[in-house]
Amino acid sequence: MPLNRLVGWINMKVESQLKRGINMGNSKDYKALAVKIRQHCIRMTNRGKSGHVGSMLSMADILTVLYGKILNVDPENPEWQERDRFILSKGHGGAAVYAALAEKGFFPTEWLDTYYMDNGKLSGHISHHIPGVEFSTGSLGHGLPVAVGMAVAARYAKSGYRIFCMMSDGDCNEGSTWEAIMFAAQHRLDNLTVIIDYNRIQALGHMEDVIEMEPFGKKLEDFGWAVKEIDGHNYDQIEESMRGLPLIKNKPSCILARTVKGKGVSSIENTVSCHYKYISDDKLDEALREVGKLQ
Numbered sequence: 001m002p003l004n005r006l007v008g009w010i011n012m013k014v015e016s017q018l019k020r021g022i023n024m025g026n027s028k029d030y031k032a033l034a035v036k037i038r039q040h041c042i043r044m045t046n047r048g049k050s051g052h053v054g055s056m057l058s059m060a061d062i063l064t065v066l067y068g069k070i071l072n073v074d075p076e077n078p079e080w081q082e083r084d085r086f087i088l089s090k091g092h093g094g095a096a097v098y099a100a101l102a103e104k105g106f107f108p109t110e111w112l113d114t115y116y117m118d119n120g121k122l123s124g125h126i127s128h129h130i131p132g133v134e135f136s137t138g139s140l141g142h143g144l145p146v147a148v149g150m151a152v153a154a155r156y157a158k159s160g161y162r163i164f165c166m167m168s169d170g171d172c173n174e175g176s177t178w179e180a181i182m183f184a185a186q187h188r189l190d191n192l193t194v195i196i197d198y199n200r201i202q203a204l205g206h207m208e209d210v211i212e213m214e215p216f217g218k219k220l221e222d223f224g225w226a227v228k229e230i231d232g233h234n235y236d237q238i239e240e241s242m243r244g245l246p247l248i249k250n251k252p253s254c255i256l257a258r259t260v261k262g263k264g265v266s267s268i269e270n271t272v273s274c275h276y277k278y279i280s281d282d283k284l285d286e287a288l289r290e291v292g293k294l295q
């Protein structure tokens with residue numbers, strides 16, 4: 001490699017490591033960000049009279065660690081070629097990613113006030129027109145196939161960026177998801193990590209009443225993936241699972257994160273109905289207070 005290209009490559013790697021570790025040193029920092037994300041989501045869905053707050057609260061702690069420490073992204077240059085890619089396959093929970101992106105500095109937090117509003121900046125389901133969002137999703141089963149394509153592209157480009165895909169357990173009922181799971185294993189895409197927000201509740205029911213996935217981790221391992229099961233609300237476990245990826249060389253990684261739908265607002269925790277609801281005006285202050293006390 002010519003010297004000038006070698007120097008450029010070293011600079012890029014150093015810059016990349018610096019960006020990856022720019023903030024978040026301990027669980028207190030995580031708590032502060034998670035509270036902001038949860039409170040944004042509660043306010044945004046209440047203001048917009050939109051749904052899916054339960055789904056957002058379920059993955060808030062995972063997003064906190066991802067955007068707080070793990071993802072190698074640059075708010076000042078959202079399309080930086082060497083950035084890590086994050087796809088939210090459960091696109092109905094997009095407000096939680098918008099909240100994380102705004103707190104990270106990708107766009108002004110004032111944009112959050114326009115969520116789900118006519119002529120607003122932020123749509124109900126996640127949109128790639130927003131800085132920091134890689135791909136628009138909504139119908140389940142689309143995120144992982146695209147993430148797999150990105151992982152293949154990164155390999156062909158000989159680039160070191162990683163691809164992360166957050167899925168719901170409902171997402172895993174889709175046939176297209178399992179096609180992507182098989183492809184990723186066969187082609188040894190160890191630059192790909194899936195995080196499953198495993199709250200065991202989906203749009204219209206509990207998993208055991210719709211399509212049961214257990215033994216979920218074993219199924220994924222049998223399909224050739226490396227799997228780690230964690231508590232999806234424990235910052236130490238989330239961060240530890242994402243350090244040193246891939247979990248096993250030459251295998252795609254899956255973090256099966258056990259979560260609670262509606263986490264933090266006791267009146268809606270673990271309910272099916274919180275999939276389509278928002279926190280009403282009369283319960284708003286109490287909900288905001290409650291999530292402020294988490295962890």
Ligand SMILES: [Mg+2]
Binds near residue numbers: 200202
């Ligand atoms: Mg679910």
